[in-house]
Amino acid sequence: MSHPGLCGWTPGDLSWTELPPTPTPIEDAVAVGWRDRWLVVVSGWSDGANTDATQVFDPLAGAWATWEPFPGTAVFGATGALDDDTLVLVDGVADTAGFPLVHQTWAGHFRDGGVDREELADHPGPARYRAAGGSLAGAVFVGGADRAYNYDGRAYADGSAAEPIGSVLRAGRLSVRAPAQRPSARCRAGSHCCTRSSAPRSVASPGA
Numbered sequence: 001m002s003h004p005g006l007c008g009w010t011p012g013d014l015s016w017t018e019l020p021p022t023p024t025p026i027e028d029a030v031a032v033g034w035r036d037r038w039l040v041v042v043s044g045w046s047d048g049a050n051t052d053a054t055q056v057f058d059p060l061a062g063a064w065a066t067w068e069p070f071p072g073t074a075v076f077g078a079t080g081a082l083d084d085d086t087l088v089l090v091d092g093v094a095d096t097a098g099f100p101l102v103h104q105t106w107a108g109h110f111r112d113g114g115v116d117r118e119e120l121a122d123h124p125g126p127a128r129y130r131a132a133g134g135s136l137a138g139a140v141f142v143g144g145a146d147r148a149y150n151y152d153g154r155a156y157a158d159g160s161a162a163e164p165i166g167s168v169l170r171a172g173r174l175s176v177r178a179p180a181q182r183p184s185a186r187c188r189a190g191s192h193c194c195t196r197s198s199a200p201r202s203v204a205s206p207g208a
Contacts, residue, residue: 002027002046008059023064024053030080030089034110042089042108043070043078050074050095054115067115073102077148079141081133081171085110088120088139088171091127093148098157101127101148105171123169131165139171 004021022041029044039057043050052069075092082088087108093099104127105120123141131144147155149162 001025006057019057019059020062020064022055022057023066024051024055026051026053026055028076030078030087032080032082032087034082034085040087040110042080042087043072043074043076043092045076045095050076068117070106071117072104072106072119075102075104077129079128079131079133079144081135081139081141083135083139083171086139088133090123090131090141090169091129091144093129099148100157101129101146103127107171120171123171125167125169126165128165129162136170141169143168 002025004023004025006019006021008017008019009015010017025046026041026044027046030042032040034040037058037060039059041053041055041057043052043054045051046053052071052074054067054070056065056067057063058065070089072089073092073094075094078089078092080087080089087110089104089106089108091104092102094102103122105123107118107120109116109118126146128141128144129146129148132142134140134142144165145162146165147157147160147162149155153162154160155162
């Protein structure tokens, strides 16, 4: 069973505090800290199936907001990398038989109290499970595995050992920093939330 609990750590006195639970219980989701304030949680596994929920926590207000659902394939074990105000999310695992990897790349631009999303062109190389994500003049994705695996490192599908991926992906800078706004409970009317770009931009390997 997925757990909705959330706790906050205060470095000053080394203490933990119980915070309001997530609206949708979640695990194995993409979670990023935005502008040193908001926690943005996208997709993931929830009580036996993947969810497309996008959940945003504001620790100053002590409250969660729900943004428009993730428009790609709902997955667990995806990787997200936040570059300024843009979260690039790649791959993840479907909740169908054998838990296959999903090859997908989406950008979510956080601005003006909402999120504008676009589907990017497929990234080179295989889909990745639980890669590392970061920012270095654009979103960067490092490593990951070539198949979905359980706690013992063996694939859900056939019990074979999951193999690490030794390559790095980098997406060019996609965002323009906008004035900070408090996220609203949903995308604003007319903001074109959750729409696909008519001309997908690309994600390249380093040096490409």
